[in-house]
Amino acid sequence: MNQMKGNKFREIGKRVPIRDAASKVTGRKIYVGDMKLPGMLYAKVLFSPKAHARIKSIDTSRAESLPGVRAVATYKNTPQTRFNSALRFIEHKIPNTERIFDDTVRFVGDRVAAVAADTLEIAQEAVKLIQVEYEELPVMMTVEEAIKEDAYPIHEGGNIVGQAHVEAGDVDKAMEECDYVFEDRFTTQLIHHAAVEPHVAIADWSYDDKLTIYSPSQNTFGFRVILSQIFNLPYNRIRMSAPAIGGAFGGKLEMTVEPVAAVLSKMTRRPVKLEYTRRECIFGTRVRHGSIACIKTGFMKDGRIHAVDMKFYNDTGAYATSALNVSGAMSHKVFKAYKIENMRFHVNPVYTNTIVAGAMRGYGSPQAYFGLERQINKIANFLHMDPAWLQEINMVDPDSLDPCFHKPHGNPRPKDCLRRAKELIHYEDICKEQEESRDGRYRIGVGVALGVHGNNCFGAHRDVTTLMLKMNEDGTCILYSGSHDMGNDNVGMQKQVVSEVLGIPLDKIDTVEADTDACLWHLGDYASRGTYVVGMAAKKAAESMKKELQKEASDLLEIDPEQVELYDDRAWDSTQEGRSVSIAEVMLHCQRDSMRELCCSETHPAPRGPSSYGVHIAKVQVDTETGKTKVLEYSAVQDVGRVINPLALEGQLAGAIHMGLGYGLMENITYDAEGNPQETCFKQYQLLSASDMPKLYMDFVAEGEGEPGGPYGAKSLGECPVVPCAPAVVNAICNAIGAEIDSLPANPEAVLRALGRTTD
Amino acid sequence: MKNIKFEINGEWKQLEIQESWSLLYIIREVLGLTGTKCGCQDSCLDGGCGACVVIVDGEAKRSCRIKGCTLEGARVLTIEGVADGERLHPIQQAFIDAGAVxxxxxxxxxxxxxxxxxxxxxxxxxxxxxxxxxxxxxxxxGFQKIVEAIILAAERMRGESDER
Known part of the structure; x- marks a missing residue:
């Protein structure tokens, strides 16, 4: 671990297992799917078998008369309010295209109706009894079809949802100044998040008109806004709670099952559980946006990149949801990587009759950086230069300016990541192996890629978190955090920060989490904002509490409050060595003598939007007969400012590599001619297995004081490391075989095609 | 309905079950042992997520793929039966220590x-x-820490590691 030298901290930098690990290894952690409420009903959804159709008639009578069926919901008896499942906060404005149920279905997997029954079996039986007649509408499965001028509009206003456009310098003029200009078309596929926990919600609409929903949501406060719009309930009548999350990766950031369970609970006034099967999760929730990109890069003979022009179409699927958010995020993230003065990014998200695309780890970056990094590899090969060297001369430096907004990047360390990644994998040696295997059946390839991701929503919309801290009279404390812990231990990180400030050990800090009635407003857990924003909010709340504890302790120690230091679970007299009182004594004094309760909250708005960086190097072996790729070794080094919990970061980084390599090599959702998704279970939708994973070399660079504005200089890991994986591994394959693959995934068929070994 | 007798976490149980019930259903819905998870439900005939794996007569098995009616006389161990009361099994402790959770x-x-x-x-x-x-x-x-945890657990169970 390449930690900052001389750790001056007590808690920051410690290897801490996730705080609920013991519950999880014993099977005692209760997820929503494990919960049962008294009188609970079970729901099942009827999904559209048609890619695009109007419902001519729907007959629910047979379903309703089945014994044990308590409610059948369709567009006819449910609120027809249009909403956007990706809404984040009360004044957020994004296109409202969704309804709980609509009279039109826009993809195979769209919701048609739902049943609540005494048992799941009865609900399953009942949905089969619902008879629907469809009037088919024109189907557009690809962006190319959907953007045609005479294309049938999937939503009013046409199939182009909107645009995002960002420009720096004078791109057209700069292109003319370049020695060479490369232009390529890149495409990326739809993929499934594959959190092992399926989407599930239990809704309980009481006769007192309080709607309580338990679901593994990444954005309880955002869901409350949408539920309020749909059901016309004030916020005090909606409680969203996320008791546990079995993986999310963005797939649980947008509302899916919750309003269905809620409407059935409203109709029956009983708790209703709706849990999707894997098949339903794959087609009925969200996927990563597919994309088509035209990327033009102008460069000089010496390898300097002078201008980049990127034009994207994102396939947003059947509903708007995150279309504009992802496009907006993409359009900014490409400006953070290289010293390129002249750069233009344009994107149009487009409706098609495919699965709804939404938030997924990386949020536009994986698509943008796939093309960009592939093209840089091509340029290096064309100039007979080492791709790593070409990367290095173009990468941003610390304290340099963003070419677009002329604001400081902060402390970006991609060059340190590159140096360390090369060291770890013995870069020169593996490049030699690549040369030596040139003519064999099994070729060795080496690929390098940079990935960049942000740390919050600064510049896009407000990004604020408020945390609350309460002391108990025995000197222990409770942190009230709106954070949703998806397994990355972001809440544990907050505890470490609180412990560092107050000197109270971790096992004396507990948490209340992700509950709209119990916690203060929180933007939601996305945009990799957990460390930089929420971690800083934890620091502020703890510092506020520290002042109160110093004040109370100063009574007992008979010194000024500023002379009190807190560590080792005690308050110390800094003027006299060895003199101290325990925090428990301080709190007893506080409650008994001062007659005060201590509860502090602090709000932290993101002060700026720094980026996190990762450089990954893949070494692959490609079988030129079968097209199969084996990733042999993989080096991944990330710039995270300062490491708060190395144990958690290593696990998260390894998971990102698994997800990113799957994106590069195999994961893919395809369709037949009628618009039916073809990969709807884990047999068909394959992920890398434990044996497929390469030998990993992972590290973090944390130079100087880290990232300005982060807690102790820390910034995110989160989404960033999923960005460089696909281009790194595909660059390695292309360098091995001496041919180009510009479409994901680079599966054996794609490799054979690139080698000219197939007929199609 | 069928009557079966099998051992679950060291205790013999006699149950009335429907022929269609899987072992997973019996564990979670009938016996209320929700530690065993389900990540695929109806969708796969093979392949899958492995979240429902339990030990049947010494073999690791996907409980969603086992019909309850085949269980007569079987000895089933679920995650609830792994720890010895308050004491975690070395594998569980290794999962925690290695950061595999x-x-x-x-x-x-x-x-x-x-x-x-x-x-x-x-x-x-x-x-x-x-x-x-x-x-x-x-x-x-991405399996990394889980692999490390299992190797650590094996070392400890062989008595080669000092910790625990």
Whole structure:
């Protein structure tokens, strides 16, 4: 671990297992799917078998008369309010295209109706009894079809949802100044998040008109806004709670099952559980946006990149949801990587009759950086230069300016990541192996890629978190955090920060989490904002509490409050060595003598939007007969400012590599001619297995004081490391075989095609 | 309905079950042992997520794929039966110490798979551990820390590691 030298901290930098690990290894952690409420009903959804159709008639009578069926919901008896499942906060404005149920279905997997029954079996039986007649509408499965001028509009206003456009310098003029200009078309596929926990919600609409929903949501406060719009309930009548999350990766950031369970609970006034099967999760929730990109890069003979022009179409699927958010995020993230003065990014998200695309780890970056990094590899090969060297001369430096907004990047360390990644994998040696295997059946390839991701929503919309801290009279404390812990231990990180400030050990800090009635407003857990924003909010709340504890302790120690230091679970007299009182004594004094309760909250708005960086190097072996790729070794080094919990970061980084390599090599959702998704279970939708994973070399660079504005200089890991994986591994394959693959995934068929070994 | 008698976590149970019920359904819905998870439900005939793995007569099995009516006389161990009261099993402790627990949804199945492996072979190679995990999905951690945890547990169970 390449930690900052001389750790001056007590808690920051410690290897801490996730705080609920013991519950999880014993099977005692209760997820929503494990919960049962008294009188609970079970729901099942009827999904559209048609890619695009109007419902001519729907007959629910047979379903309703089945014994044990308590409610059948369709567009006819449910609120027809249009909403956007990706809404984040009360004044957020994004296109409202969704309804709980609509009279039109826009993809195979769209919701048609739902049943609540005494048992799941009865609900399953009942949905089969619902008879629907469809009037088919024109189907557009690809962006190319959907953007045609005479294309049938999937939503009013046409199939182009909107645009995002960002420009720096004078791109057209700069292109003319370049020695060479490369232009390529890149495409990326739809993929499934594959959190092992399926989407599930239990809704309980009481006769007192309080709607309580338990679901593994990444954005309880955002869901409350949408539920309020749909059901016309004030916020005090909606409680969203996320008791546990079995993986999310963005797939649980947008509302899916919750309003269905809620409407059935409203109709029956009983708790209703709706849990999707894997098949339903794959087609009925969200996927990563597919994309088509035209990327033009102008460069000089010496390898300097002078201008980049990127034009994207994102396939947003059947509903708007995150279309504009992802496009907006993409359009900014490409400006953070290289010293390129002249750069233009344009994107149009487009409706098609495919699965709804939404938030997924990386949020536009994986698509943008796939093309960009592939093209840089091509340029290096064309100039007979080492791709790593070409990367290095173009990468941003610390304290340099963003070419677009002329604001400081902060402390970006991609060059340190590159140096360390090369060291770890013995870069020169593996490049030699690549040369030596040139003519064999099994070729060795080496690929390098940079990935960049942000740390919050600064510049896009407000990004604020408020945390609350309460002391108990025995000197222990409770942190009230709106954070949703998806397994990355972001809440544990907050505890470490609180412990560092107050000197109270971790096992004396507990948490209340992700509950709209119990916690203060929180933007939601996305945009990799957990460390930089929420971690800083934890620091502020703890510092506020520290002042109160110093004040109370100063009574007992008979010194000024500023002379009190807190560590080792005690308050110390800094003027006299060895003199101290325990925090428990301080709190007893506080409650008994001062007659005060201590509860502090602090709000932290993101002060700026720094980026996190990762450089990954893949070494692959490609079988030129079968097209199969084996990733042999993989080096991944990330710039995270300062490491708060190395144990958690290593696990998260390894998971990102698994997800990113799957994106590069195999994961893919395809369709037949009628618009039916073809990969709807884990047999068909394959992920890398434990044996497929390469030998990993992972590290973090944390130079100087880290990232300005982060807690102790820390910034995110989160989404960033999923960005460089696909281009790194595909660059390695292309360098091995001496041919180009510009479409994901680079599966054996794609490799054979690139080698000219197939007929199609 | 059919009457079956089988052992679950060291206790013999007699149950009236429907022919269609899977072992997973019996464990979670009838016996209320929700530690065993389900990540695929109806969709796969084989392949899958591995979250529902339990040990049946010493073998790690996907409980969603076992018909309840085949269980007569079987000895079933679920995640609830792994710890000895307050004392965690060394595999569970190793999962915690190695940082192998993230969202935790795959964890019970992983622990059961690891137990079945180490009960037979206390010195598996890394590749044997990885092969054993082939029917499991870990989306949070890419298997890395889980593999390390199982190797650490094996070391401790062989008495080679000082800790625990």
């Amino acid at each position: 993230q969202c935790g949804f795959c964890t019970p199945g992983m622990v059961m798979r690891a137990k079945a492996l180490l009960d037979k072979n206390l010195s598996p190679t890394e590749e044997e551990v990885r092969q054993a995990l082939s029917g499991h999905i870990c989306r949070c951690g």
